[in-house]
Amino acid sequence: MKFYCFVLFMIVSVLGLSAPVQAGARDQAVGSYTKGKLKNASQLKQSGPGYVLLFPHRDRAYGTDDLIETVETVAEDLAARFPEGERLQVGDTSARQGGFISGHASHQNGLDVDFGYFRMNHQEQEFNWSTLFPDFTALGFDEEFVIGGKLSSNFDLQRNWELFKALVSTTKINRIFVDQVIKASLCTYSRSIDDFSVETLRHLRPWPKHGDHIHVRLLCPASSTNCAQQEPVAAGSGCDELGIE
Numbered sequence: 001m002k003f004y005c006f007v008l009f010m011i012v013s014v015l016g017l018s019a020p021v022q023a024g025a026r027d028q029a030v031g032s033y034t035k036g037k038l039k040n041a042s043q044l045k046q047s048g049p050g051y052v053l054l055f056p057h058r059d060r061a062y063g064t065d066d067l068i069e070t071v072e073t074v075a076e077d078l079a080a081r082f083p084e085g086e087r088l089q090v091g092d093t094s095a096r097q098g099g100f101i102s103g104h105a106s107h108q109n110g111l112d113v114d115f116g117y118f119r120m121n122h123q124e125q126e127f128n129w130s131t132l133f134p135d136f137t138a139l140g141f142d143e144e145f146v147i148g149g150k151l152s153s154n155f156d157l158q159r160n161w162e163l164f165k166a167l168v169s170t171t172k173i174n175r176i177f178v179d180q181v182i183k184a185s186l187c188t189y190s191r192s193i194d195d196f197s198v199e200t201l202r203h204l205r206p207w208p209k210h211g212d213h214i215h216v217r218l219l220c221p222a223s224s225t226n227c228a229q230q231e232p233v234a235a236g237s238g239c240d241e242l243g244i245e
């Protein structure tokens with residue numbers, strides 16, 4: 001009996017039938033942003049139309065299809081509308097199979113991505129050789145845009161606002177973390193240009209330590225049946241909570 005089982009096993013193995021079905025398998029965000037995994041991930045290229053990866057050597061540019069598509073689509077859109085500007089600078093997304101990565105509490109299930117803010121001087125961050133060494137606790141964004149509680153004059157209000165609107169218009173965004181001074185500035189700016197988009201503003205969540213980068217979090221894709229969705233952002237722009245009517 002054992003022998004027949006062995007023969008059967010060999011036949012199945014040779015035919016490849018025992019291998020798990022991988023070809024065409026869908027991407028899966030599993031668990032939560034802070035305790036999760038990622039299966040059948042897509043990978044962002046080192047650069048593409050309108051974007052550049054800041055830390056490609058870290059090998060943390062994996063995500064769900066939705067995440068990779070969103071980055072590519074939004075970056076290309078912004079570059080087409082503002083061709084004179086610098087590219088969207090993309091930080092970490094997730095490891096190939098998700099899980100904990102140093103320097104981040106979340107980024108575990110392929111739905112989180114960090115971006116640098118757009119800059120008035122259109123300078124891209126210089127490649128920082130120190131990031132080659134394993135001090136990964138530093139995120140490595142090289143410019144702070146909130147200094148002494150005030151927005152830096154190098155913060156490009158127009159392009160950052162257009163970036164946030166483009167992201168939210170995909171309807172795939174759960175929330176976007178930014179420094180509260182930045183959110184307050186966008187409340188005022190959007191009002192001043194008669195473009196006060198409650199839908200965009202309500203997705204911007206004020207969060208400490210986000211004066212040098214944007215953290216974008218996508219919704220669980222419908223096809224990721226084991227993905228734990230974070231509660232939706234509250235209704236309303238949230239600008240009143242920051243003292244801006």
Ligand SMILES: [Zn+2]
Nearest residue numbers: 112113114215
């Ligand atoms: Zn982040």
